[in-house]
Structure formats: C-alpha cells, structure tokens
Amino acid sequence: MKTKPTHELVLALYPNFRGFGYAFLENPQEPRDCGIVTVRAISNKKCLKHIKKFIDYYRPSLVVLQDYRGDTYWKGKRTKKLLDDIAGLCKKENLPVHQYTREQVRFVFGEFGAKTKYEIAKKIVEWLPQLENKMPRVRKPWMCEDYTMGIFDAAALAITHFYFSK
Numbered sequence: 001m002k003t004k005p006t007h008e009l010v011l012a013l014y015p016n017f018r019g020f021g022y023a024f025l026e027n028p029q030e031p032r033d034c035g036i037v038t039v040r041a042i043s044n045k046k047c048l049k050h051i052k053k054f055i056d057y058y059r060p061s062l063v064v065l066q067d068y069r070g071d072t073y074w075k076g077k078r079t080k081k082l083l084d085d086i087a088g089l090c091k092k093e094n095l096p097v098h099q100y101t102r103e104q105v106r107f108v109f110g111e112f113g114a115k116t117k118y119e120i121a122k123k124i125v126e127w128l129p130q131l132e133n134k135m136p137r138v139r140k141p142w143m144c145e146d147y148t149m150g151i152f153d154a155a156a157l158a159i160t161h162f163y164f165s166k
Contacts (some may be wrong), residue, residue, distance in 0.1 A: 009032075010025050010061065010063075010064055011023075011055070011058055011063050013054075013063060013065055013154060013157075018042070019150075021035070021150025023155040023158045028127065034155060036151055044078060052089060055095065060095065063090050100161065100164070104160055105160045108156075117152070118138060118139065121136055124152050136149050
C-alpha cells in the first residue's frame, strides 16, 4: 500500500518542439531538478518513454501540465496529443494531473509584475537563483526561442500550481 507523502513533490512537464522541459519542485523555493530533454527525431512515443522514466525515478506526488483547451495560444497537433498522452500515462500510474492555461500562468506572474515570458523567467531566477546560469537571453523578434526557455515554462507551471493550491 502506498502511503501519502507528507509534502507535495511536483513534476511539471512542458513539451515543446525539441522534446520537453521539466521542473521537479518540493516547494516554490526549492527545485530538486530542472532541465530539458531533447528528443532527436522527435516523436511522442520517444518523449513518453523519457517521461515514464522520470515518473519512475522521481516518484512525484502529482504532475503539472499546460492546459491547451480553451487557451488562445496556439499549440501544434503533436504537442496537444503528447499532453493528452502524458495525462493518460499519469492516469495509468494513479498519479494526479493538474493543468493550467497560459492565461493562469500569466495571471499568477502578473501579480508579481512579470508579463512576458522573459520577465517570468527573470522572476523565477529571483526566486530560484540556482537557475541563473540557465537564464535565456532577451529574444529579438527575428530570433527563435532560447533552448533553455522550456525549463522556465515548466517551472512557471509548477509555481502556478503552488500559488493556486494554497
């Protein structure tokens, strides 16, 4: 019989076009691990294999994902399918899934004066200085998104979860 942990261990996953960003946090000030998994020859099957390993290794209390339904932000078909597949995997593992829209993330960080993805990343570095060396550079309109932004997208989801679950 599984016993309920005395504290919440949150694994936030943020799929993107390279693979996925992840943040494993015990509380909003304490990341256990954060990073990006790049999946070459990107496929949902390969991503799910990696995510299954993460779940088995970290044994989180819950998983946090982006909720694309009703979101005004565009997501590709593959990413939507992957988010649904991750939720299905978690259901098989009896692992609760919490989902937050991009608008909910922006609302939370807007409360602290951060509106853009870059400002949100800066705010996360303020709260989690361990991530300072992964801070993305300012993006110009002609530049693609920084490779490390997936880390901050995942961390923002986890922090949003902590904000709403208080």
